[in-house]
Amino acid sequence: MPQTVHPDHKQIVTADVVLLTVVEGRLAVGLLTRENEPFAGRGALIGGYVHADKDRDTDATAARVLRDKTGLEGFFIEQLATFSGPKRDPRGWSISVAYLALTPLQRLTNVLGEASRVSLVPVDQARDLPFDHGEILAAAVGRLRSKGAYSTLPARLLPEVFTLTELQATYQIALGVPRIDKSSFRRKLNELALIEPVEGLRAETGGRQAQLYRLRQEISVFERRL
Amino acid sequence: MPQTVHPDHKQIVTADVVLLTVVEGRLAVGLLTRENEPFAGRGALIGGYVHADKDRDTDATAARVLRDKTGLEGFFIEQLATFSGPKRDPRGWSISVAYLALTPLQRLTNVLGEASRVSLVPVDQARDLPFDHGEILAAAVGRLRSKGAYSTLPARLLPEVFTLTELQATYQIALGVPRIDKSSFRRKLNELALIEPVEGLRAETGGRQAQLYRLRQEISVFERRL
DNA sequence: ACAAAAGTGTTGTGTATACACCCATGG
DNA sequence: CCATGGGTGTATACACAACACTTTTGT
16 A cells, blocks of 8 residues: 555556357457557457546446446456556556456347447457457456356356256356266256256257256355366 | 546556465464554555556566565565455545465564564454455455465465475465365375475474475466365 | 157266374484 | 374275266157
8 A cells, every 4th residue: 555655657547348258159259349549440358447436446447338338237247357567558557457247149139230349259269459458368268267167157158047058068168178078067056056947948959848047146156166 | 448538537556465474373464554644553555556667567566565665575476356446545546456475484584573664463363454455355365265275375385495294284274274184185295296305304393303395386276176 | 750959877986084003203 | 112293004985077878859
């Protein structure tokens, strides 16, 4: 905490959100085409200045920025890390609090038309991002991979109600593993009481209809890995 | 990232370090007696303003602040989280990047005299800290507890060379568990190749002399828990 | 009846915990 | 030779991954 007089440098303080979802079986990141310099016309993470007068804290900044740019609210979002330095922004020394947000693709369908500035790019194709956004994206994917193994984070990539096969597929995509054993996966979900069945079945294509489930808690972290 | 014009609010940007060590078998935090208002005379986390002209990034701020206030360098340090809001500092809206630092007590002995402003307080007695430092301290202890279970973080509370009994005791303190099984603990250290013996033995009190060891890597993170 | 997808059971392999025991050293 | 702490072995229970098998639905 400050011991000396407040220095009169004007600092650039921003929040940047890595919005992740699943598109055609692959993890994808929401990018916003920049209107202003620097890097006008390029796709960048969804971010904006912290407004000390409006924002309760940087968490509120992140939520506000997401709302302003997508028109949607209620995303799952958590703080990731803070990035800073003189070179990450060509305008000078800057500091950015980065956030990880997850959403089902279904929520975004209205936002993705031709007119929209939001685009979804598979994370392994999102190279050469402006600023240090490549580094921030890598941190976000790393967080999802590591924390996803012992939490219900990946379920936030699905709608509230889902089948167990969908959930397993989502875990495989989020964690980047080729195959999770069906039987083990289900047994652990039950033992840890992570899910509960809801009324209704669903058949994706021909075949037996699947039971629908939802999470019992918004988010759970546990000891064992899935 | 910024889409609009840079707002002309002047933001208070600081770094705060939670310096942890072990004193008489308990986890303790290094506090600095504040010289200036607000909260002059009270013990607070070790922190200071980010200097955009001097600091490469906030990591450098944290390292510089630790060096300035303790006279020592080379601490283990990692970013924890960022805290912000209008009320955490009575002077107005502020943002602070918090860091976790670990050190063996031995390194601090010269810094702890009567003349020094640094004091070590057991973490469970450090109540009513100024600003939101209580919350930051809790986050730091939480990080040590959770990450310590599957990494060599707690070893940073010991000097470079240590006995296995010392290491086990340190893990127990850092993780807040009453008893780790001696045999299991040692077997895992070996299987994961985390440690290597160095020349020399040590006898703490009467009894057999203990082999000395050091870490094979600066810091390791692994799958299994200890 | 067959294909496709949902859902369950079983078995071997490995990892963890508890506990018992042996070893070296100082008084 | 006994107390103290260092160091090792083993048995039991538990968790995990692999795989085989049964059930339900659409065509």
